[in-house]
Amino acid sequence: MSLLFFGKDPDTDGDECPTVWVDDQNADLVLQGWKADSRTEAECLTVGRIPETEAVIRIPARLVPLIREACDAAERTELR
Structure with a gap:
């Protein structure tokens, strides 16, 4: 397994x-x-x-663009 990183919440401390x-x-x-x-x-x-x-869990709404990008990548991966 390999996880493709899409991003972290830009409005937090970057660590947690x-x-x-x-x-x-x-x-x-x-x-x-x-x-x-x-x-x-x-x-x-x-x-x-x-x-x-x-x-x-709660995911802040500001991560929606990253989640959309991840969903697009997941669909591309699943189609292979």
């Missing part, structure tokens, strides 16, 4: 910030984000449980 990658073998998006607060998790739980192997 939301980040976007694409796995070049299976085209999965890999996202690092802020852990959701309990209120957000509670609202998410209204539609189903959160398994131990999953997490609710």
Whole structure:
């Protein structure tokens, strides 16, 4: 597996910030984000449980352009 780096949140300290990658073998998006607060998790739980192997994270809206770019790359990878 190799992760293709797309970028970090430009408005954070550059060390501990939301980040976007694409796995070049299976085209999965890999996202690092802020852990959701309990209120957000509670609202998410209204539609189903959160398994131990999953997490609710927040990605700032300013990363949308990087996520779009990563989605485009993931689609290109998946088509190969």
